[in-house]
Amino acid sequence: MSLIVSMSPHIRGKTTIEGMMRTFLIGLLPPAMAGVYLFGGRVLTIMALSVATALSVESFIEGVTHKPLTYRDCHAVLIGLLLALILPPTVPWWIPVVGAAVAIILGKMVFGGLGTYPFNPVLVAWVVLTLSWGERMTLFCAPHTTEQVLTPLMAVKEDPALFYSYELLPLFLGDKAGAIGTVCGPAILGGGLMVLLRGLIRWHIPISFLLGVALFSAVLRAINPDVYPPVAFELVGGGVLLGAFFLAPEPVTSPLTPLGMAAFGFLAGVTTMVIRMWGADPDGTFYAILIMNAATPLFNSLTPRAYGRGYA
Amino acid sequence: MGLFLKGIRLPRKVATLDLVEAPLPTRVILPLRQYIGEPARPVVSVGDRVKVGQLIGAAEQGASLPLHATIAGEVVGIEEHLDHRGTTVPSVVINSDGTDSWVDDTGEEMGSLAPPEILERIRGAGVVLKGMLPIPLASDLLPPDQPTTHLALTGEKVVRRIDTLLITALDLEPALLVNRYLAQTGTDELTAGLSALRAVTGAGRTVFVVDKGSPLSPQLTEMAAAQEETTTIISLDGRRFPIGLPVPLIKAALGREVPLPYGHPRDVGAALYDVDTVISAARGIRGIPQVDTLITVGGGAMATGGVVRLRIGTPLGALIESLGGFRGDPVKITTGGPMTGMAQWELTVPITKDIPAVFAFTGDEIELVGAYRECINCGLCVKVCPVNLVPGVLSLYCARDRFEVAERQGLFACIECGCCDYVCPSRRPLVHLFRHAKHELMEGRR
Numbered sequence: 001m002s003l004i005v006s007m008s009p010h011i012r013g014k015t016t017i018e019g020m021m022r023t024f025l026i027g028l029l030p031p032a033m034a035g036v037y038l039f040g041g042r043v044l045t046i047m048a049l050s051v052a053t054a055l056s057v058e059s060f061i062e063g064v065t066h067k068p069l070t071y072r073d074c075h076a077v078l079i080g081l082l083l084a085l086i087l088p089p090t091v092p093w094w095i096p097v098v099g100a101a102v103a104i105i106l107g108k109m110v111f112g113g114l115g116t117y118p119f120n121p122v123l124v125a126w127v128v129l130t131l132s133w134g135e136r137m138t139l140f141c142a143p144h145t146t147e148q149v150l151t152p153l154m155a156v157k158e159d160p161a162l163f164y165s166y167e168l169l170p171l172f173l174g175d176k177a178g179a180i181g182t183v184c185g186p187a188i189l190g191g192g193l194m195v196l197l198r199g200l201i202r203w204h205i206p207i208s209f210l211l212g213v214a215l216f217s218a219v220l221r222a223i224n225p226d227v228y229p230p231v232a233f234e235l236v237g238g239g240v241l242l243g244a245f246f247l248a249p250e251p252v253t254s255p256l257t258p259l260g261m262a263a264f265g266f267l268a269g270v271t272t273m274v275i276r277m278w279g280a281d282p283d284g285t286f287y288a289i290l291i292m293n294a295a296t297p298l299f300n301s302l303t304p305r306a307y308g309r310g311y312a
Numbered sequence: 313m314g315l316f317l318k319g320i321r322l323p324r325k326v327a328t329l330d331l332v333e334a335p336l337p338t339r340v341i342l343p344l345r346q347y348i349g350e351p352a353r354p355v356v357s358v359g360d361r362v363k364v365g366q367l368i369g370a371a372e373q374g375a376s377l378p379l380h381a382t383i384a385g386e387v388v389g390i391e392e393h394l395d396h397r398g399t400t401v402p403s404v405v406i407n408s409d410g411t412d413s414w415v416d417d418t419g420e421e422m423g424s425l426a427p428p429e430i431l432e433r434i435r436g437a438g439v440v441l442k443g444m445l446p447i448p449l450a451s452d453l454l455p456p457d458q459p460t461t462h463l464a465l466t467g468e469k470v471v472r473r474i475d476t477l478l479i480t481a482l483d484l485e486p487a488l489l490v491n492r493y494l495a496q497t498g499t500d501e502l503t504a505g506l507s508a509l510r511a512v513t514g515a516g517r518t519v520f521v522v523d524k525g526s527p528l529s530p531q532l533t534e535m536a537a538a539q540e541e542t543t544t545i546i547s548l549d550g551r552r553f554p555i556g557l558p559v560p561l562i563k564a565a566l567g568r569e570v571p572l573p574y575g576h577p578r579d580v581g582a583a584l585y586d587v588d589t590v591i592s593a594a595r596g597i598r599g600i601p602q603v604d605t606l607i608t609v610g611g612g613a614m615a616t617g618g619v620v621r622l623r624i625g626t627p628l629g630a631l632i633e634s635l636g637g638f639r640g641d642p643v644k645i646t647t648g649g650p651m652t653g654m655a656q657w658e659l660t661v662p663i664t665k666d667i668p669a670v671f672a673f674t675g676d677e678i679e680l681v682g683a684y685r686e687c688i689n690c691g692l693c694v695k696v697c698p699v700n701l702v703p704g705v706l707s708l709y710c711a712r713d714r715f716e717v718a719e720r721q722g723l724f725a726c727i728e729c730g731c732c733d734y735v736c737p738s739r740r741p742l743v744h745l746f747r748h749a750k751h752e753l754m755e756g757r758r
Contacts, residue, residue, distance in 0.1 A: 005655040008650075017688065019737070200690070202691055251689050255691075256691035307698075
């Protein structure tokens, strides 16, 4: 009889990295399906190319560097799918391929793989694509058509008064131009709430993110309602919902203490609005999250008070 | 109060009223030190015949406890022997003669004793607290280095008074049964022990913590009703681990925070003992030395389980055999429960006074952690940590040998409950890393 000797605890819970990633993937299904419904089967090709590239590039790198293969943990699939969801539906086939490769190589693997990277790999890839092929990354089309239109936020950027021409309910339901996964509000909320209720993303980040956007735009609107769009327009007009539920709470690059998460989300929301109002990017959500990623170690120092501290 | 939302929920076994009496062992190994402190001095020699309850080890200073023979027979050796903590301790080995005859002068009446006498009798009986920090009950009541700061023994001024006697019927872990079993059976000894401990601590009120799902013996309910002004019963959810450990329990029951890292319940005016200890104390006050112990036996590899009464010093292997041996193939055997127990590799180690349970696990029940992965910052450990640490970040410092940084972030406040390990999706051995760091820091300071 041979006995194993190790430290307590001897039993373990059921949470695994694979399980977490799978839950995120299931949460992303509704926005992905909404994207396919609104923009047609072309979108499926974009997703498939992105996921396949992410998986094969990751496995290739792990192969040549003699590291254990990690395709089973579904993290590469998650990166690929998320990247596809923030691309415009009109992109040529090679954009998701290049993007997914950049996300895996530059975003994830150069730092040592899952758990080590400082910036959200999906957003790193998005920034590289936007800076390199800006005109292709800003070509949006209206749902169910190939007609090229501006996204609501781009239109408002050109002429602030244009927000009057948008009705809020269709905007929320998905009747607008935008990136594949960001247009259908109910789908994102449904998927996001599912992940939230499973306890895998902490409510602090999404809620405080939305709060940051809402409060800042409410203040602006109170100052001059003729120039600044209503709060709801800012919440559903662009990438805020997807950012709040799936990009900002990405575990590795977001803080892990309750207070840190709340501050992170709130400041990311405020930064989003600052970029929208005075920055070059019409949406601003993705840049705001990237900027806050850099400050994550700072937010982590907002720790809860350990027991007995300040008592003895 | 009574609200405790951190930690994890574990499955719990229902405590039944069945008690398994382990047969008398043919040989016992009695380490002269079964607690944190100094070993006792042996007062018998090889070849001597001893009876049950006879003194075989005498207490030297305040930090040691007397030891009594637990079976009748012949002393066959006084030698170094491995104990369940992995250290070798001088031990007295006794071979049974099968008679189980006791020494005559045990079991006198309690009468009315003054607190110093009660304390002396508790020390004389050799009662030890079970669990992760096994110290003699008498030393816990009256620390040798600060004798009169808390207890009103001599009528002098007390620096910090103990106002609440907290008696818990919760076990250290939801998988353990002994305290819940004892709270259901509720003997006279429990009532006697309660009043004795109240006299010693000078506590004005008693708070009785019971498990929400387990019934309480009518005798206890009656007693609480009779002393309504001074006794409160609080029921807590025993499935929520680590509510049975001292620090979270005091927080949940009294709303007080023990000042970690070096704090003690008495620093917040509480004395915390479990039902098992109270009963042992009551027996000790009556003059009955601690010769047997109640433990929980469980795990999928054991043929029988439940609450077992056995003689102290029974070797682990002999105990398992006398309970019917293994049912499955044991992969890990622990003294203590699945969350806080210690894995054993030798079945010759004796069951000592500080062991609360014996578990034998099959391969399906435990998870073998080989290669663990990087921390993915998910924050589940922060959510469960009962003392509000950030285990994930601490573990990174510990794994990279930056122990001082870890200490500044509260490493020594960790109570090693294992909740963070339990939930970690990357399967990081967090408690292992913390213990390693604590050990390195302590060694460096010697």
